[in-house]
Structures are given as structure tokens and as C-alpha cells.
Amino acid sequence: MRKFSVLITLLIATFLIATTINVLVWDDAHTEAVKSLIKVFEKETGIKVNFEMLPSRSVLEKTAIGVSSQKTDYDLVAIDEPFIPQFSDLLLPYDEWPEGSKYKKPSLKVVLPEAFRAAEWKGVIRGLPINGNVYVWMARKDLIEKYQDEFKKEYGYDLGFPDTFDQLIDMAKFFTKKGIYGFGPFTIKSEGATCEAIFMFESFGTSVLELKDGKYKVVLDKEKAVKAIEFYKELLKYSPPGATAYGHSERIAAFNQGKIFTMFQWPAIIPSHENPDESLVAGKILYGPPPAGPEKRVAIRGCWILAIPKASKNKKAAAEFAYWWASKEMGKKLVKAGMTPVREDLLLDPELRSEKPWFVAIFQSMKYAVARPRFEKYPEVSDVIQRYWISAVTGQITPEEAIDKMVEEIKNVLRKYGY
Numbered sequence: 001m002r003k004f005s006v007l008i009t010l011l012i013a014t015f016l017i018a019t020t021i022n023v024l025v026w027d028d029a030h031t032e033a034v035k036s037l038i039k040v041f042e043k044e045t046g047i048k049v050n051f052e053m054l055p056s057r058s059v060l061e062k063t064a065i066g067v068s069s070q071k072t073d074y075d076l077v078a079i080d081e082p083f084i085p086q087f088s089d090l091l092l093p094y095d096e097w098p099e100g101s102k103y104k105k106p107s108l109k110v111v112l113p114e115a116f117r118a119a120e121w122k123g124v125i126r127g128l129p130i131n132g133n134v135y136v137w138m139a140r141k142d143l144i145e146k147y148q149d150e151f152k153k154e155y156g157y158d159l160g161f162p163d164t165f166d167q168l169i170d171m172a173k174f175f176t177k178k179g180i181y182g183f184g185p186f187t188i189k190s191e192g193a194t195c196e197a198i199f200m201f202e203s204f205g206t207s208v209l210e211l212k213d214g215k216y217k218v219v220l221d222k223e224k225a226v227k228a229i230e231f232y233k234e235l236l237k238y239s240p241p242g243a244t245a246y247g248h249s250e251r252i253a254a255f256n257q258g259k260i261f262t263m264f265q266w267p268a269i270i271p272s273h274e275n276p277d278e279s280l281v282a283g284k285i286l287y288g289p290p291p292a293g294p295e296k297r298v299a300i301r302g303c304w305i306l307a308i309p310k311a312s313k314n315k316k317a318a319a320e321f322a323y324w325w326a327s328k329e330m331g332k333k334l335v336k337a338g339m340t341p342v343r344e345d346l347l348l349d350p351e352l353r354s355e356k357p358w359f360v361a362i363f364q365s366m367k368y369a370v371a372r373p374r375f376e377k378y379p380e381v382s383d384v385i386q387r388y389w390i391s392a393v394t395g396q397i398t399p400e401e402a403i404d405k406m407v408e409e410i411k412n413v414l415r416k417y418g419y
Contacts, residue, residue: 019317020048021075024062026304027053028268030131031078033337034325040333041324045102047317056080056191063087072309075318079305081118084126085376091307094125098316103323103330106343111326114369115342118303121374127307128322132267132342132362134369135199135290135299137162138255139262142284143180162262162291165203165231172238175261182238184255184263188247189390194372194382195300197389199264200228202370203293209373209381209410216375216419218410222403227294229392229399236393244394256280264290266302267340270358287361289368299365300372303342377417384409 025031031053038049052074054062060083066073067090079087099105106128108116115129139161151159155170162168172182186192201208206221206228236243240254252272254260256279265273276282290299306322308315324330331339331346336355340362341347347363373381384406392402 019046019314020050021314021317021321022050022052022073023076023318023321024052024054024059024066024074025078026056026059026080029271029338030268030340033334033339036337037330037333040330041321045317045320045324047320049321067309068311070311072311074309075312075314076322077307077309078130079127079307081301081303081305082372082374082378082382084119084305084307085121085374086378087307088121088124088126090309090311091126092310092312092315094119094127097128097308097319097322100320100323101316103320103327105319105323106326110328110343110345112342112344112347112363112366114301114366115303117369118301118371119305119307127305128326129303129342130306130322130326131304131340132347132366133302133304133340134267134362134365135195135264135301136267136270136358136361136365137262137288137290138265138270138273138358139286139288140180140258140260140281140284141286142281143175143261144286147174147178161286161288164292165294168262168291169231169234169238171261172235176238180258181240181254181260182262183235184251184260185232185236185239185243185246185393186248186251187236187244187390187393189386190247191382191386192247193386193390195302196232197228197385198370198372199290199298199300200232200293201225202298203290203295204228204231205293205295207373208385209375211374216414218407218414220403220407220410222400222407224295225403225406226399229389229402232393233395233399267358267362271338271356287358289361289365297368298370299368301366301369377413380413380416381410384413 035051038051042048063077069090111129116125119125119127119129144159148159151174162171175182186196204224204227206224208220210217210219240259258280273279274282308318312318328345331341331343335341335352347359353359375381388402388406391397392399
């Protein structure tokens with residue numbers, strides 16, 4: 001029996017050594033961290049990794065072209081969570097992934113449960129969430145300390161991290177009068193605009209699309225959606241000049257220059273704010289979950305999922321690489337190189353928390369995580385949301401007109417695909 005076990009181990013090792021896997025991922029600090037340590041994995045396992053990094057949109061396009069039910073150019077692909085429904089039938093369910101030879105298959109208990117929901121479609125988990133990507137709120141600690149007494153005298157409560165939308169408006173007004181803009185918006189037509197729209201709609205208590213009993217239904221409540229738009233327009237009054245055309249680069253620059261009191265940020269970008277070579281406010285930032293809206297507190301989730309195409313001929317080697325990437329052992333090294341983890345034991349690790357104080361905020365925000373609309377043709381729905389959200393918050397059309405058109409055009413998309 002012992003000889004048989006040794007033989008099996010040798011056969012597995014020989015198989016892995018002879019394997020080369022093709023991996024397609026998005027391009028940011030997280031994947032750069034992984035790339036920097038791939039040689040460690042290759043040395044440990046003998047598996048050769050072709051690691052292709054592309055901008056997010058290009059990853060989607062190459063996945064659509066290169067992965068089918070019959071063949072695949074890739075053994076492991078990273079998929080942004082809104083697109084899981086689009087590719088779900090082509091992906092090996094996570095419970096069918098082979099066990100690892102050297103690295104243990106992560107269980108649902110070690111990865112944040114809300115992150116695993118990002119990988120789920122129609123009751124089946126389609127891959128392994130690999131980054132803790134969720135809205136984290138930031139506020140200037142130094143300004144809170146400096147203006148405590150003056151703020152309390154004017155508003156009657158302690159100045160602190162904005163915990164509600166009412167507090168957010170109060171603080172935005174207060175700091176704008178001090179020559180510091182109260183809020184950093186996101187207002188260019190892109191996926192970020194969809195995120196802002198869903199964040200506001202959900203905070204005011206309404207979703208856009210619902211799947212029930214196999215049927216899609218537009219469920220956007222007009223009254224609540226209009227209030228959400230009006231609130232965001234109010235925030236724009238306390239935002240920097242040019243705030244109606246603000247994307248990631250503008251927000252990062254303005255916050256780093258000390259011009260903005262508070263805003264959301266994606267975790268992968270936060271190190272820029274804490275880098276003293278890039279930021280005047282490094283070491284002066286507090287982190288937490290987003291402020292609660294009138295109906296509830298929410299945080300937009302944007303996890304990337306590692307998925308194995310069913311057509312891959314190297315499933316075991318692909319799984320081994322994913323488990324290495326997701327392991328606690330390598331996680332500590334990858335975090336130091338720039339990775340944003342999704343494991344609870346890494347986010348709450350005392351050493352890592354002291355170095356990266358926003359990790360606790362990721363853990364907290366994930367408790368309030370919400371998804372963008374889940375639909376096989378999501379890009380078309382997102383495009384409708386972006387267009388009318390931006391048109392409304394920038395004053396091109398009324399909030400009421402925007403919601404009416406948004407609802408009608410999303411219904412047209414559903415009809416187009418037989419719903």
C-alpha cells in the first residue's frame with residue numbers, strides 16, 4: 001500500500017512537472033504582486049505559468065474570444081464578478097475543482113462569504129474569489145482633529161468619520177466653507193458610474209433588476225431612485241471644480257493633494273494615497289465602511305474570480321496555481337508585494353493590519369456588500385444605467401426623466417433576449 005501511495009505521488013509530480021498553464025488576468029498592483037512571485041510557484045511545483053496581464057476590458061474581450069465549450073486558450077481566467085453570468089456555462093463549478101497536491105483547496109470558511117457570493121450564479125459557485133474588492137470609505141483624520149470644536153459648535157455633534165448620509169452632507173458643507181472640498185465623486189461614463197448609481201440606489205432602498213423563478217424583472221422604485229439622484233447632485237455642490245467629469249485619475253490626484261475631505265476608494269488604489277512620494281495626506285487617513293443611507297448601509301463589491309474553463313486540459317495544474325495564489329502562506333508575501341487579500345485570516349492579521357489599516361475596513365465593508373445587476377448580458381444593462389445616471393446627476397435631464405428612460409431601456413434589453 002505504501003509503495004502504491006509513493007507511485008501515485010510520483011505520477012502526480014511527473015504530470016505537474018510536464019505541465020504549462022496559460023493564465024489570463026487583469027492588470028493592476030494586485031496581479032503585479034502575483035507576477036513578481038510566480039517563479040516561486042514554478043520552482044515549488046515544476047508547473048510553468050504563462051501569465052498574461054491586460055486591462056479589464058481586454059480581459060473580457062479575450063475571454064469571450066478564447067474560451068468556448070469545446071476549446072480554450074486559457075487554463076485559468078480572471079473574471080470580474082458582473083460577468084460571471086455571461087460565462088457561467090463555460091466554467092467548472094468550484095466544487096468540481098480537483099484537490100491541490102501541495103496547496104490546500106480554500107474552503108468557504110476562510111474566504112469572506114460575501115466574496116464567494118460574487119462567484120455564484122444560479123446557486124452554483126463558478127470559481128474562486130481572489131481579491132477583497134469592495135467600496136472602502138476614506139476620511140481625513142487630521143481635519144477631523146483640527147476642526148472638532150468648530151464643527152460641534154455649528155452642528156451640535158462630534159465631528160468624526162461620516163457614519164450616515166446626513167452626516168456626510170453636513171461635513172461636506174462644513175469643509176467646503178473651509179476651502180477643502182467635502183466630497184470626491186465619480187462622474188465619467190464608465191463602469192465606475194454604474195457602481196455609483198447602484199451604491200446610491202441601494203442606499204435609498206431600491207434595486208434595479210431582480211431574478212425570480214427564472215424571470216427577470218426591473219424593480220427600480222422611481223421615487224427612491226429620484227431621491228438618490230437628488231442627493232448625489234447635492235454632494236456635487238461640495239465637490240471640486242470639474243466634478244461632473246471626475247474619474248479615477250482626477251479623484252486620486254485631488255485627494256492626494258489634500259483637496260478632498262472624504263470619498264470612497266477601491267482597495268487596490270489606496271496604497272497610492274498612503275505613499276508619501278505621491279500623497280500629501282499619507283498617514284492622515286481614516287478608513288471604514290461607507291456611510292449608511294436612508295434605508296441601509298451598502299458597499300459595492302467588485303471581486304475578481306479565478307475560473308477554470310471546462311475545456312481546459314490542465315485543470316489540476318490550474319487549480320494548484322489558484323490555491324497557491326489564495327493560500328495564507330503565500331498570501332502574506334503577496335500582500336507585502338501589493339496584493340489585496342480576500343481571506344479573513346489575512347485581512348485581520350495583526351501584522352498586516354498595522355501596515356495596511358484599510359484591511360479592517362475591507363473586512364467591515366464586505367459585510368454590507370451588494371452586487372451590480374446580475375444578468376447574462378450585463379454590459380448592455382450597465383451601459384443604460386451609466387448613460388442616464390450621468391445625464392441626471394450632471395443636470396442634462398431631470399432625475400424623473402432619467403429614471404423613466406432607464407427603466408424603459410432596461411426592459412427593452414430584457415425583451416431583446418426573450419425576457
